[in-house]
Amino acid sequence: MVGSASRAAIIDDRRITGLSADVITELIAEVGLLWHERHQARLASRPRKRAVGAGAKHRLVFVDRLLATLVHLRHAATHDVLACWFGVDRFTITRAIAEVRPLLAERGCTVSPGVRLRTLAEVVDHLGANGKTGIIDGTEIRVRRPAVGCKDRDRFVSGKTKQNAVKTMVFTDGDGRVLFCSPTRPGSCADITHARQSGLAKLLADGPAVEILADAGYQGLGPQTGGRVITPPHRKFKKNAPDWYEEIHERQRKAHSSRRIRVEHGIAHLKNWRALARHLGRREHISDAVQAVASLLSHQQTADLTSARPM
Numbered sequence: 001m002v003g004s005a006s007r008a009a010i011i012d013d014r015r016i017t018g019l020s021a022d023v024i025t026e027l028i029a030e031v032g033l034l035w036h037e038r039h040q041a042r043l044a045s046r047p048r049k050r051a052v053g054a055g056a057k058h059r060l061v062f063v064d065r066l067l068a069t070l071v072h073l074r075h076a077a078t079h080d081v082l083a084c085w086f087g088v089d090r091f092t093i094t095r096a097i098a099e100v101r102p103l104l105a106e107r108g109c110t111v112s113p114g115v116r117l118r119t120l121a122e123v124v125d126h127l128g129a130n131g132k133t134g135i136i137d138g139t140e141i142r143v144r145r146p147a148v149g150c151k152d153r154d155r156f157v158s159g160k161t162k163q164n165a166v167k168t169m170v171f172t173d174g175d176g177r178v179l180f181c182s183p184t185r186p187g188s189c190a191d192i193t194h195a196r197q198s199g200l201a202k203l204l205a206d207g208p209a210v211e212i213l214a215d216a217g218y219q220g221l222g223p224q225t226g227g228r229v230i231t232p233p234h235r236k237f238k239k240n241a242p243d244w245y246e247e248i249h250e251r252q253r254k255a256h257s258s259r260r261i262r263v264e265h266g267i268a269h270l271k272n273w274r275a276l277a278r279h280l281g282r283r284e285h286i287s288d289a290v291q292a293v294a295s296l297l298s299h300q301q302t303a304d305l306t307s308a309r310p311m
Contacts, residue, residue, distance in 0.1 A: 010067050017070040018273065019296060023303050024070075031103050032062045038099075060088050065096035069104070072097055073293055076274035101285070104292035109179050110299040113306065121203055123171055123180045128208025133174040135213045135263035136200075136229075138191040139270070140165040141184070141286065142278040156283075158187035166283065168290050169194050170270065176262035177301050178270065181294040183287040191217035204228045213260045232256050269297055 011021050019027075060068075068082050079097070083090040108118035117123050127134045145164045146153045158165040165187035171180040182198050195201060195218060204212065204225035212229045214221065221229040233252045236245070271277050273293045279286050 007063065007067065010071070016074070017067065018074045019070065019300050020303060023296075023300050024066075026299075027066060027104075028063055031066060031100065031107075034103050035062055035065075035099060038103075060086060060092055060096055065100050068093055069097045069100040070296070073101075073273050073275045073289065073296070076277070076280070098285075101288050101292050104295050105288040106291075107295040107299075109181075109294055110302045111177070111179065112302060117179055120171070120180060120182070120198060120200055121207075124203050124207045124210060126179070127173070127210045127212075133211045133213060133259075134179070135172050135174065135176075135260055135266075136169060136195065136218065137215060137260075137263045137267065138167050138169050138194060138217065139267045140167050140187055141276055141290070143283050143286065144280065146283075152186075155186040155188050161187075163187075166279075166286055167191075167194060168287075169198060169200075170263060170267050170294075172263045172266040174259075174262060176265040176269075177305075178266050178294050178298045181270070181290050184290060191215075192220055195221060201225055213256070213263075215260060230256070269301075270294065273297070 010016050011024050014020055017024065064086055068086055071077050071085075072079075072082060079090045079093045082093045086093065106118075108116035108122075110116050111126060115126075117126055123134070126132075140158055140161060142161075142163055142165050143156065146156060156164045156166065158167075166184040167187055167189055168184045169182040169191070170178065171182075172178055182194070185194050185197070189197075201221055201224045204210070204221075205228075210228055212225075214229050214231050216232050218229055219231045219234075222231060233249060233256070235241075235249060241249075270290075270293055273296075275289050276293055279289065281289075
Protein backbone atom coordinates (compact mmCIF):
# COMPACT_ATOMS: atom_id res chain seq x y z
CA MET A 1 0.00 0.00 0.00
CA VAL A 2 1.12 3.58 -0.56
CA GLY A 3 2.47 5.63 2.30
CA SER A 4 0.70 8.54 3.94
CA ALA A 5 2.82 11.08 2.06
CA SER A 6 2.07 9.50 -1.33
CA ARG A 7 -1.63 9.24 -0.51
CA ALA A 8 -1.74 12.90 0.48
CA ALA A 9 0.05 13.87 -2.74
CA ILE A 10 -2.54 12.00 -4.82
CA ILE A 11 -5.43 13.68 -3.02
CA ASP A 12 -3.96 17.17 -3.19
CA ASP A 13 -3.02 17.10 -6.89
CA ARG A 14 -6.15 17.49 -8.98
CA ARG A 15 -4.30 16.42 -12.13
CA ILE A 16 -4.08 12.85 -10.84
CA THR A 17 -7.73 12.17 -10.00
CA GLY A 18 -9.54 15.03 -11.71
CA LEU A 19 -11.16 15.93 -8.37
CA SER A 20 -10.39 18.47 -5.70
CA ALA A 21 -9.33 17.41 -2.21
CA ASP A 22 -12.66 18.53 -0.75
CA VAL A 23 -14.65 16.35 -3.17
CA ILE A 24 -12.43 13.33 -2.47
CA THR A 25 -12.96 13.86 1.27
CA GLU A 26 -16.73 13.81 0.73
CA LEU A 27 -16.43 10.65 -1.36
CA ILE A 28 -14.41 8.90 1.34
CA ALA A 29 -17.04 9.69 3.96
CA GLU A 30 -20.03 8.75 1.81
CA VAL A 31 -18.85 5.86 -0.34
CA GLY A 32 -16.66 4.41 2.41
CA LEU A 33 -19.69 3.82 4.61
CA LEU A 34 -21.57 2.07 1.78
CA TRP A 35 -18.56 -0.07 0.91
CA HIS A 36 -18.11 -1.13 4.55
CA GLU A 37 -21.80 -2.03 4.90
CA ARG A 38 -21.82 -4.14 1.75
CA HIS A 39 -18.55 -5.78 2.68
CA GLN A 40 -19.91 -6.80 6.09
CA ALA A 41 -23.17 -8.01 4.54
CA ARG A 42 -21.23 -10.11 2.05
CA LEU A 43 -19.16 -11.67 4.82
CA ALA A 44 -22.24 -12.48 6.89
CA SER A 45 -24.21 -13.90 3.97
CA ARG A 46 -22.26 -17.17 3.68
CA PRO A 47 -21.58 -20.00 6.15
CA ARG A 48 -18.48 -19.32 8.19
CA LYS A 49 -16.20 -21.28 10.50
CA ARG A 50 -14.80 -18.12 12.06
CA ALA A 51 -16.43 -14.93 13.24
CA VAL A 52 -16.82 -12.00 10.87
CA GLY A 53 -13.66 -9.91 11.02
CA ALA A 54 -11.34 -12.78 11.91
CA GLY A 55 -8.41 -13.70 9.69
CA ALA A 56 -6.13 -11.57 7.54
CA LYS A 57 -6.88 -7.88 7.17
CA HIS A 58 -7.01 -5.89 3.95
CA ARG A 59 -3.62 -4.69 2.75
CA LEU A 60 -5.43 -2.14 0.57
CA VAL A 61 -7.54 0.09 2.82
CA PHE A 62 -10.69 1.73 1.45
CA VAL A 63 -9.05 5.11 0.80
CA ASP A 64 -6.47 3.43 -1.43
CA ARG A 65 -9.21 1.43 -3.16
CA LEU A 66 -11.07 4.63 -3.96
CA LEU A 67 -7.94 6.41 -5.18
CA ALA A 68 -6.99 3.46 -7.39
CA THR A 69 -10.47 3.54 -8.94
CA LEU A 70 -10.29 7.30 -9.54
CA VAL A 71 -6.87 7.05 -11.19
CA HIS A 72 -8.08 4.16 -13.34
CA LEU A 73 -11.13 6.13 -14.53
CA ARG A 74 -9.22 9.37 -15.05
CA HIS A 75 -6.16 8.04 -16.87
CA ALA A 76 -7.21 4.51 -17.91
CA ALA A 77 -4.18 3.20 -16.04
CA THR A 78 -3.88 -0.58 -16.28
CA HIS A 79 -4.38 -2.75 -13.24
CA ASP A 80 -0.76 -3.89 -13.44
CA VAL A 81 0.50 -0.31 -13.17
CA LEU A 82 -1.82 0.46 -10.27
CA ALA A 83 -0.76 -2.74 -8.52
CA CYS A 84 2.90 -1.67 -8.71
CA TRP A 85 2.03 1.81 -7.51
CA PHE A 86 -0.03 0.66 -4.52
CA GLY A 87 2.20 -2.30 -3.70
CA VAL A 88 -0.41 -5.06 -4.00
CA ASP A 89 -1.29 -7.85 -6.41
CA ARG A 90 -3.05 -7.07 -9.68
CA PHE A 91 -6.09 -9.12 -8.69
CA THR A 92 -6.48 -6.98 -5.57
CA ILE A 93 -6.73 -3.88 -7.76
CA THR A 94 -9.20 -5.60 -10.08
CA ARG A 95 -11.39 -6.61 -7.16
CA ALA A 96 -11.16 -3.15 -5.57
CA ILE A 97 -12.24 -1.37 -8.77
CA ALA A 98 -15.08 -3.86 -9.28
CA GLU A 99 -16.35 -3.06 -5.76
CA VAL A 100 -15.99 0.74 -5.82
CA ARG A 101 -17.05 1.55 -9.39
CA PRO A 102 -20.72 0.46 -8.96
CA LEU A 103 -20.96 2.50 -5.74
CA LEU A 104 -19.83 5.60 -7.64
CA ALA A 105 -22.27 4.87 -10.47
CA GLU A 106 -25.22 4.61 -8.07
CA ARG A 107 -24.64 8.08 -6.63
CA GLY A 108 -26.25 9.88 -9.56
CA CYS A 109 -25.39 13.33 -10.91
CA THR A 110 -25.13 16.18 -8.41
CA VAL A 111 -26.95 19.37 -9.47
CA SER A 112 -26.71 21.20 -6.14
CA PRO A 113 -25.48 20.31 -2.64
CA GLY A 114 -27.73 17.50 -1.44
CA VAL A 115 -29.68 17.15 -4.72
CA ARG A 116 -28.89 14.32 -7.13
CA LEU A 117 -30.52 12.98 -10.28
CA ARG A 118 -30.42 9.23 -10.83
CA THR A 119 -33.12 8.60 -13.45
CA LEU A 120 -34.46 10.26 -16.58
CA ALA A 121 -37.74 10.94 -14.79
CA GLU A 122 -35.90 12.93 -12.11
CA VAL A 123 -34.04 14.89 -14.79
CA VAL A 124 -37.28 15.86 -16.59
CA ASP A 125 -38.93 16.84 -13.30
CA HIS A 126 -35.87 18.90 -12.33
CA LEU A 127 -35.87 20.81 -15.63
CA GLY A 128 -39.60 21.38 -15.44
CA ALA A 129 -39.50 22.61 -11.84
CA ASN A 130 -36.67 25.05 -12.54
CA GLY A 131 -37.78 26.17 -16.01
CA LYS A 132 -34.44 25.19 -17.54
CA THR A 133 -33.56 23.98 -21.01
CA GLY A 134 -32.13 20.49 -21.44
CA ILE A 135 -29.86 19.25 -24.23
CA ILE A 136 -29.41 15.63 -25.32
CA ASP A 137 -26.92 13.94 -27.59
CA GLY A 138 -25.46 10.49 -28.11
CA THR A 139 -21.78 9.72 -27.91
CA GLU A 140 -19.85 6.59 -28.78
CA ILE A 141 -17.10 4.84 -26.82
CA ARG A 142 -14.82 2.40 -28.59
CA VAL A 143 -14.72 -1.10 -27.12
CA ARG A 144 -12.95 -4.35 -27.89
CA ARG A 145 -14.28 -6.39 -30.78
CA PRO A 146 -16.42 -9.35 -29.65
CA ALA A 147 -14.81 -12.76 -30.10
CA VAL A 148 -15.37 -14.79 -33.25
CA GLY A 149 -18.60 -16.76 -32.99
CA CYS A 150 -20.06 -14.42 -30.35
CA LYS A 151 -23.81 -13.96 -30.72
CA ASP A 152 -24.86 -10.64 -32.30
CA ARG A 153 -21.23 -9.76 -32.94
CA ASP A 154 -22.12 -7.17 -35.58
CA ARG A 155 -24.42 -5.21 -33.24
CA PHE A 156 -21.45 -3.35 -31.80
CA VAL A 157 -20.29 -2.00 -35.17
CA SER A 158 -21.15 1.70 -35.35
CA GLY A 159 -22.72 2.84 -38.60
CA LYS A 160 -21.03 6.22 -38.23
CA THR A 161 -17.45 5.33 -37.32
CA LYS A 162 -17.40 1.74 -38.67
CA GLN A 163 -15.74 0.66 -35.42
CA ASN A 164 -16.81 -1.50 -32.51
CA ALA A 165 -18.41 0.84 -29.99
CA VAL A 166 -21.14 1.32 -27.45
CA LYS A 167 -23.39 4.37 -27.25
CA THR A 168 -24.65 6.39 -24.31
CA MET A 169 -27.15 9.27 -24.23
CA VAL A 170 -25.80 12.35 -22.45
CA PHE A 171 -28.22 14.85 -20.89
CA THR A 172 -26.97 18.32 -19.92
CA ASP A 173 -28.57 21.62 -18.98
CA GLY A 174 -28.25 24.81 -20.99
CA ASP A 175 -24.87 25.54 -19.40
CA GLY A 176 -23.38 22.17 -20.35
CA ARG A 177 -23.46 20.67 -16.83
CA VAL A 178 -23.95 16.92 -16.92
CA LEU A 179 -27.35 15.83 -15.57
CA PHE A 180 -27.55 12.21 -16.67
CA CYS A 181 -25.81 9.50 -18.68
CA SER A 182 -27.87 6.52 -19.76
CA PRO A 183 -26.77 2.88 -19.64
CA THR A 184 -24.91 1.97 -22.82
CA ARG A 185 -26.34 0.32 -25.92
CA PRO A 186 -24.53 -1.39 -28.82
CA GLY A 187 -23.02 1.02 -31.33
CA SER A 188 -25.47 0.08 -34.08
CA CYS A 189 -28.38 1.57 -32.11
CA ALA A 190 -29.63 4.86 -33.57
CA ASP A 191 -29.84 7.92 -31.34
CA ILE A 192 -33.61 8.23 -31.63
CA THR A 193 -34.08 4.52 -30.96
CA HIS A 194 -31.93 4.81 -27.86
CA ALA A 195 -34.05 7.72 -26.61
CA ARG A 196 -37.29 5.82 -27.21
CA GLN A 197 -36.03 2.64 -25.56
CA SER A 198 -34.90 4.69 -22.55
CA GLY A 199 -38.46 5.96 -22.13
CA LEU A 200 -37.62 9.60 -22.84
CA ALA A 201 -40.42 10.14 -25.37
CA LYS A 202 -43.10 8.95 -22.95
CA LEU A 203 -41.64 10.94 -20.05
CA LEU A 204 -41.68 14.16 -22.08
CA ALA A 205 -45.14 13.56 -23.55
CA ASP A 206 -46.68 12.91 -20.11
CA GLY A 207 -44.45 15.17 -18.04
CA PRO A 208 -44.00 18.91 -17.48
CA ALA A 209 -43.57 21.38 -20.32
CA VAL A 210 -39.81 21.57 -20.87
CA GLU A 211 -37.59 22.51 -23.80
CA ILE A 212 -35.14 19.86 -24.98
CA LEU A 213 -32.61 20.67 -27.70
CA ALA A 214 -31.32 17.87 -29.91
CA ASP A 215 -29.53 17.36 -33.22
CA ALA A 216 -30.90 15.91 -36.43
CA GLY A 217 -30.48 12.36 -35.12
CA TYR A 218 -33.57 12.92 -32.94
CA GLN A 219 -35.87 14.28 -35.66
CA GLY A 220 -39.24 12.63 -35.12
CA LEU A 221 -39.28 13.01 -31.34
CA GLY A 222 -40.76 16.51 -31.62
CA PRO A 223 -44.26 15.42 -32.76
CA GLN A 224 -44.21 12.49 -30.30
CA THR A 225 -43.51 14.80 -27.35
CA GLY A 226 -45.81 17.69 -28.17
CA GLY A 227 -43.00 19.83 -29.51
CA ARG A 228 -40.86 19.52 -26.39
CA VAL A 229 -37.89 18.16 -28.37
CA ILE A 230 -36.55 20.81 -30.74
CA THR A 231 -34.35 19.66 -33.63
CA PRO A 232 -32.73 21.60 -36.50
CA PRO A 233 -35.23 22.97 -39.05
CA HIS A 234 -36.21 20.69 -41.90
CA ARG A 235 -35.07 21.64 -45.37
CA LYS A 236 -38.13 22.26 -47.53
CA PHE A 237 -36.25 22.62 -50.81
CA LYS A 238 -33.91 19.80 -51.74
CA LYS A 239 -32.96 21.32 -55.07
CA ASN A 240 -32.97 24.80 -56.58
CA ALA A 241 -33.78 26.53 -53.29
CA PRO A 242 -34.34 30.30 -53.54
CA ASP A 243 -31.59 32.51 -52.18
CA TRP A 244 -33.88 34.00 -49.55
CA TYR A 245 -34.71 30.52 -48.25
CA GLU A 246 -31.05 29.48 -48.09
CA GLU A 247 -30.27 32.55 -45.97
CA ILE A 248 -33.17 31.98 -43.56
CA HIS A 249 -32.48 28.24 -43.24
CA GLU A 250 -28.77 28.79 -42.56
CA ARG A 251 -29.52 31.44 -39.95
CA GLN A 252 -32.02 29.15 -38.15
CA ARG A 253 -29.62 26.22 -38.30
CA LYS A 254 -26.75 28.22 -36.81
CA ALA A 255 -28.98 29.65 -34.07
CA HIS A 256 -30.02 26.14 -33.05
CA SER A 257 -26.45 24.84 -33.24
CA SER A 258 -25.10 27.67 -31.07
CA ARG A 259 -27.58 26.76 -28.31
CA ARG A 260 -27.04 23.02 -28.61
CA ILE A 261 -23.22 23.17 -28.63
CA ARG A 262 -23.07 23.09 -24.82
CA VAL A 263 -23.83 19.37 -24.77
CA GLU A 264 -20.71 18.82 -26.88
CA HIS A 265 -18.71 20.62 -24.20
CA GLY A 266 -20.24 18.33 -21.57
CA ILE A 267 -19.31 15.26 -23.61
CA ALA A 268 -15.76 16.60 -24.02
CA HIS A 269 -15.44 16.90 -20.23
CA LEU A 270 -16.62 13.29 -19.90
CA LYS A 271 -14.11 12.09 -22.48
CA ASN A 272 -11.31 13.81 -20.54
CA TRP A 273 -11.66 10.80 -18.26
CA ARG A 274 -9.63 8.44 -20.40
CA ALA A 275 -11.58 5.35 -19.42
CA LEU A 276 -14.36 6.73 -21.67
CA ALA A 277 -12.11 7.69 -24.56
CA ARG A 278 -11.61 4.00 -25.32
CA HIS A 279 -12.73 1.18 -23.04
CA LEU A 280 -10.32 -1.74 -22.95
CA GLY A 281 -12.08 -3.77 -20.25
CA ARG A 282 -15.16 -5.94 -20.35
CA ARG A 283 -18.15 -4.46 -22.14
CA GLU A 284 -20.50 -5.36 -19.28
CA HIS A 285 -18.62 -2.87 -17.07
CA ILE A 286 -18.83 0.12 -19.40
CA SER A 287 -22.25 1.31 -18.17
CA ASP A 288 -20.97 1.52 -14.61
CA ALA A 289 -17.86 3.34 -15.82
CA VAL A 290 -19.92 5.92 -17.76
CA GLN A 291 -22.30 6.61 -14.88
CA ALA A 292 -19.46 6.68 -12.34
CA VAL A 293 -17.59 9.31 -14.37
CA ALA A 294 -20.81 11.33 -14.82
CA SER A 295 -21.35 11.22 -11.06
CA LEU A 296 -17.81 12.36 -10.29
CA LEU A 297 -17.76 15.07 -12.96
CA SER A 298 -21.11 16.55 -11.91
CA HIS A 299 -20.02 16.53 -8.25
CA GLN A 300 -16.86 18.46 -9.12
CA GLN A 301 -18.77 20.88 -11.37
CA THR A 302 -21.21 21.61 -8.54
CA ALA A 303 -18.36 22.08 -6.06
CA ASP A 304 -16.58 24.50 -8.43
CA LEU A 305 -19.78 26.46 -9.02
CA THR A 306 -20.53 26.67 -5.30
CA SER A 307 -17.05 27.87 -4.43
CA ALA A 308 -17.13 30.50 -7.21
CA ARG A 309 -20.31 32.14 -5.92
CA PRO A 310 -19.76 35.28 -3.82
CA MET A 311 -20.48 34.87 -0.14
